[in-house]
Amino acid sequence: MQCERCHQAKATVHITDTVPEKTERHLCEDCAESEGVIVKHQHPTTNEVLQQFLKHKMAASGRDEIVCPKCSLSFHEFQLKGQLGCPHDYTVFREFLLPLIERAHEGRTRHIGKVPKTADEAIHRQTDLVRLRRELRDAVADENYERAAQVRDQIRTLEGA
Amino acid sequence: MNLDDLTRSTGEWLKGEGLMSDVVISSRIRLARNLAERPFLNTASESDQTEIYRCLANEVTAADDDAMFIDLDEVDAIDRELLVERNLISCQHAAARGSRGVSVSPGETRSLMINEEDHLRIQGLRSGFQLDAIWEEVDRADDAVAASLPMAFDSQFGYLTACPTNVGTGIRVSVMLHLPALRLTKEIERVARAARDMHLAVRGVHGEGTEAVGDLYQLSNQTTLGKTEREIIDSFSTAIIPRIVEYERAARDTLARKQPVRLDDKIWRAYGLLSNARRLSTGETHTLLSPLRMGIFMGRFTKFDVKRWNELFLFTQPAHLQKLHGVSMGERERAIARSDYLRDRLEN
Numbered sequence: 001m002q003c004e005r006c007h008q009a010k011a012t013v014h015i016t017d018t019v020p021e022k023t024e025r026h027l028c029e030d031c032a033e034s035e036g037v038i039v040k041h042q043h044p045t046t047n048e049v050l051q052q053f054l055k056h057k058m059a060a061s062g063r064d065e066i067v068c069p070k071c072s073l074s075f076h077e078f079q080l081k082g083q084l085g086c087p088h089d090y091t092v093f094r095e096f097l098l099p100l101i102e103r104a105h106e107g108r109t110r111h112i113g114k115v116p117k118t119a120d121e122a123i124h125r126q127t128d129l130v131r132l133r134r135e136l137r138d139a140v141a142d143e144n145y146e147r148a149a150q151v152r153d154q155i156r157t158l159e160g161a
Numbered sequence: 162m163n164l165d166d167l168t169r170s171t172g173e174w175l176k177g178e179g180l181m182s183d184v185v186i187s188s189r190i191r192l193a194r195n196l197a198e199r200p201f202l203n204t205a206s207e208s209d210q211t212e213i214y215r216c217l218a219n220e221v222t223a224a225d226d227d228a229m230f231i232d233l234d235e236v237d238a239i240d241r242e243l244l245v246e247r248n249l250i251s252c253q254h255a256a257a258r259g260s261r262g263v264s265v266s267p268g269e270t271r272s273l274m275i276n277e278e279d280h281l282r283i284q285g286l287r288s289g290f291q292l293d294a295i296w297e298e299v300d301r302a303d304d305a306v307a308a309s310l311p312m313a314f315d316s317q318f319g320y321l322t323a324c325p326t327n328v329g330t331g332i333r334v335s336v337m338l339h340l341p342a343l344r345l346t347k348e349i350e351r352v353a354r355a356a357r358d359m360h361l362a363v364r365g366v367h368g369e370g371t372e373a374v375g376d377l378y379q380l381s382n383q384t385t386l387g388k389t390e391r392e393i394i395d396s397f398s399t400a401i402i403p404r405i406v407e408y409e410r411a412a413r414d415t416l417a418r419k420q421p422v423r424l425d426d427k428i429w430r431a432y433g434l435l436s437n438a439r440r441l442s443t444g445e446t447h448t449l450l451s452p453l454r455m456g457i458f459m460g461r462f463t464k465f466d467v468k469r470w471n472e473l474f475l476f477t478q479p480a481h482l483q484k485l486h487g488v489s490m491g492e493r494e495r496a497i498a499r500s501d502y503l504r505d506r507l508e509n
Binding site: 086 | 319328388
């Protein structure tokens with residue numbers, strides 16, 4: 001079948017439109033692309049590959065050079081020693097630490113355990129809510145609806161507080 | 162109470178009491194804590210470290226009058242090693258430098274390590290399987306210190322620790338198990354693999370990087386974030402430990418039924434060596450003591466009880482042996498002194 005647009009090349013792209021009414025079109029690859037129907041796959045040039053590589057490399061080295069303003073530890077130093085320099089590092093390196101923390105703790109990234117008694121009431125409530133929502137999910141998954149109802153009530157009370 | 166008093170008893174964790182003590186030697190819980198707004202030890206200057214030490218030492222000693230406080234920078238290497246052998250401090254804490262110390266409660270059930278990997282590590286240690294009692298004690302000690310000293314805490318990550326693998330609850334629950342029958346029946350690797358599949362670490366007696374000598378294995382949690390302390394403790398109490406204890410007991414029963422001669426030969430051959438040898442290393446001693454402990458609990462070895470076994474286990478370790486003799490000794494001298502001690506204790 002010939003391309004119905006250029007009437008020269010072989011039609012390899014077949015389009016069926018159903019809206020507003022059923023119509024069929026048969027185009028060659030070049031015409032289909034010029035009409036914006038398809039985007040021909042293009043292999044990136046070596047230059048583009050190199051650009052991408054350098055961009056990635058720069059991002060990585062940029063990460064390594066991030067330094068905590070409080071303790072002066074760089075992310076690179078952390079990677080070498082495996083030890084952070086101060087509590088503030090968890091804020092400064094947060095986005096880079098997250099995947100590592102996730103891997104180390106069975107995919108979990110949110111604390112639901114003990115909170116210091118002296119911490120703000122809001123932190124206590126927030127942590128309790130995260131824990132209860134998980135308990136609710138588990139209770140429903142176990143089909144323990146009695147427990148689920150209890151947990152749901154606890155959540156409502158806390159949310160109302 | 163001072164350090165020399167320690168050498169007059171076997172301490173808490175080696176009492177041979179508590180639940181499932183035929184298999185569970187001891188249970189331990191430790192919490193990692195750091196002071197808010199202070200550098201972790203990795204980047205702390207000498208003066209930072211001293212300041213953190215002073216701050217925590219004051220608080221810890223004020224909170225616990227009866228406890229013995231030891232400035233680890235002041236005492237000699239043998240005393241530090243003695244504390245390691247009694248599981249009151251870690252090898253790293255003993256070997257580190259600068260201002261650091263430990264507070265030890267009477268009966269040695271609780272130790273608070275200052276400037277270990279984190280500013281404060283609160284440890285509870287008891288004989289047999291007693292995680293609930295330990296958690297109560299450790300939780301209380303944590304509240305007492307945190308009442309006046311704000312700890313580094315983040316609403317998402319929880320308690321902030323020097324190493325992100327401890328972040329969250331900062332809790333490490335470890336249970337030390339004696340599994341000679343599972344090793345003899347070659348099932349130990351299967352058990353260790355199953356434990357690893359449950360995200361547990363399996364290590365030797367003195368924790369990280371140490372070998373399982375004397376069939377003693379330490380199981381501990383690796384996940385510290387996204388679970389409550391109670392959930393972590395309960396996973397040991399309800400699922401992990403009772404199951405392994407049952408496996409070990411079943412393996413002991415199988416050995417007694419199917420290979421009684423092999424079992425008795427193992428026990429009595431070990432006794433023969435311990436009571437006759439003229440030179441013994443700590444490793445060999447602990448390897449030989451292992452079948453005797455199993456023999457005691459199986460009623461197949463009646464020469465002495467578990468209390469005596471605990472003494473032999475503890476006092477044949479290098480620092481304890483040197484403390485008993487009151488002199489510093491090299492490895493060769495210790496090997497001779499150890500066998501002399503054993504022959505003397507086993508004859509009487």
